[in-house]
Amino acid sequence: MEVGNMIDTRLRTFLMLCEIRNYRKTAEALHMTQPAVTQHIHYLERAYNCKLFHYENRVLTLTKQGEILQTYAQNMCYQEKRIQIKLQEHEGRTLHIGVTKTVGGYEMDEKITNYLKVKGNNICVVMDNTDRLLQLLSKGELDFALIEGTFDRNKYASRMYKKEEFVGVCAKDHPFANKTVLPKDMFKEHLFLREEGSGTRHIFENILKEYNHDLNEFSTVTTISDFGLMMHLIKELKGITFAYKSVLKHDHDLCGFHIKDHIIYHQFNYVYLNNPVSLEAVDYFDQF
Incomplete structure (x- = not known):
């Protein structure tokens, strides 16, 4: 069918x-x-x-x-897909979830492991930037997405997964390591950022805009879509980036730093279509 x-x-x-x-x-x-x-x-x-x-x-x-009908039609199509999958499940369940590269690489390993320990459970994980995951969510191809970027709260339902500090990241032998630096010193550095559409980039650009700065003030800006490669280059080339503090727990060769008078926290959110089927999927996964 x-x-x-x-x-x-x-x-x-x-x-x-x-x-x-x-x-x-x-x-x-x-x-x-x-x-x-x-x-x-x-x-x-x-x-x-x-x-x-x-x-x-x-x-x-x-x-x-038209926007109202689009939201309702997207929900109908998603729930139709879930009905067909549900009727074929005899034991356990299968989830289709999306995670941003930051969240997927540093936050979800234990949760997914515990979920898969349940007999019959299976999962399809799509790792991409925030914009792409929201597109897949709207098409009904995901049960939910776990993202750190911004999203339209009028279009999607959400639940906070956790709140995390957003910090500067550098190599442990970088002059900024474990220090608080002035904003003007930051602009002298080689900045590494994710691609446009990623949550961490959008957050950092908004922070700069809030204080009347932009990316053009940095001496060099390099865009890398792969988070692992970015961390390698930051260590090798003594660059900097901005990411969530949890990144530091997984790599002891990296250190955090802060910008003077800038302590920033941001949310990781479960984002899903506003219907009971999606909410039940979030509830089930979140227990692990």
């Missing part, structure tokens, strides 16, 4: 158009004609007595009503 085939075809067309924002490309993706896509959207607009999209300056955007 094809996953999602119990959901009205017109709703699936609507969700695809929400993602692609182009009628022609949506038709190609769904192997339909463009007039058929238009008919599906017009049917929904008549059924719900509202406009779902607004087209201006060759840009297609969702109306407020």
Whole structure:
């Protein structure tokens, strides 16, 4: 049975158009004609007595009503997928979760180990940046995501997993090691950051913006998507980065440092679609 085939075809067309924002490309993706896509959207607009999209300056955007329908349709598709999986489970359960690279590399090993010790349990873990995980969550491909980045609290439900201090990170023989430094000294350093879309980068950029600074003030900024490689380069090249304090527990060759008058804490959150099936998945996993 094809996953999602119990959901009205017109709703699936609507969700695809929400993602692609182009009628022609949506038709190609769904192997339909463009007039058929238009008919599906017009049917929904008549059924719900509202406009779902607004087209201006060759840009297609969702109306407020369209955003509401998108949220409900995403929940329906996710729950349909979970029903099919649940009906096939005879013992234990299977979860599809997303974790950001910071969280996945330094926070989740023990929890996942304990979860898998239960007979019949299985798990699929996707490790990616915050933006990509939120996209997968919206498509119903994840039960929940554990992220440290920012997200739209009007679109997603959430629960705090833990609160962690956000600190500077450097090699143990770096002049900043275990010290509190002035902001002006930080800009002389070789800064390593994750790619755009990652939670730690977004948090750090917001901190800089709050104090009227930006990345251009650093002498050198290098972008590395792999956290392990980044830590290796920081040690070898005597660079710095900013991350959660838990990173330091796993590598004794790294040390933390603080910026004067800047003590920052940030949350790790379970983020999920706002429905009881997703919440139950979070409750089950969190007990481990």
